[in-house]
Amino acid sequence: MSPARRPARQASAATATSDAAQIAAFIAKFDPAHATLIRAVRRALRERFPTAFELVYDNYIFLVFGFCASARASSCIVSLAAAANGVGLSFYRGATLPDPDRILLGQGKQNRFVRVPSVATLDEPAVEALFAAAVAQSDPPLPATGHGPTIVKSISAKQRPRRK
Numbered sequence: 756m757s758p759a760r761r762p763a764r765q766a767s768a769a770t771a772t773s774d775a776a777q778i779a780a781f782i783a784k785f786d787p788a789h790a791t792l793i794r795a796v797r798r799a800l801r802e803r804f805p806t807a808f809e810l811v812y813d814n815y816i817f818l819v820f821g822f823c824a825s826a827r828a829s830s831c832i833v834s835l836a837a838a839a840n841g842v843g844l845s846f847y848r849g850a851t852l853p854d855p856d857r858i859l860l861g862q863g864k865q866n867r868f869v870r871v872p873s874v875a876t877l878d879e880p881a882v883e884a885l886f887a888a889a890v891a892q893s894d895p896p897l898p899a900t901g902h903g904p905t906i907v908k909s910i911s912a913k914q915r916p917r918r919k
Contacts, residue, residue, distance in 0.1 A: 773812070781813045785837065788919050793818070793837045795874040796844075800835055805884065805912070807832065810903040811851040819845075824895045826906060832889045832897070835871075839919050843873045844882070852888045856881035858902050 773775060782790050800829070803811065807822040817836045822828040831847040844850055849859050849867025858881050859867035871897050876882060890897060 762900075774905055777907055778811060778905070781811070781818050784918070785818075785839070789837065789839075789842065790910075792842050792871070792874065793835065796835050796842060796871055796877065799874055799877050800833065803892075804832065804897065804903070806901050806903050808903040811905065811907045813907075813910045821847075822903075824893050824897050828908070830893065830895060832893050833886065836868070843868045844871055844877075844885075846885060846889055848889065848892060851892065852885055854881075854885070855885075858882070859885070 764815070765877070782793050797885060800820070800822055801807075804822045807824065808817075808826050808830075810821040810826070810828060811825055811891040812819040812821070814872045817838050819834050819836050820830040821828060823832060830849075834845040834847065836845045845868045846859065846864055848865060850863065851863050852859065852867070854867075858869055861867045869876070869885070894899065
């Protein structure tokens, strides 16, 4: 195992406290305004998808919070992706989502994203429609009940600066 990655683990009482402290430290690397936005968007996504697994990656370029139907990244519905230049919502299968308002950005074969200048962006009708479409095409589907765990999946040893 390389020192840049650590194995994923399921949340227990002890790891939940440890993960919460780690996540707070990840967010603290950002400018205060970005950190506030990251926390607000993360909280709003957690409220919107309470049964989702929240997979956390502190990667080279982005801090990512993926809201997934299982502990596998490939089951991701939407991710909060934060970098020094801003915050975005990344739709894992965005290329196949209906987007009549043409708000999705990107040209990848699979992924599309929306810039998030404020937490209010999540309540815009076009974004809510994307959430609904992403949930509808989720395979496997989101769990119907319960509260999904937060799992810190990886931490990169090298990272781009999180502040401008």
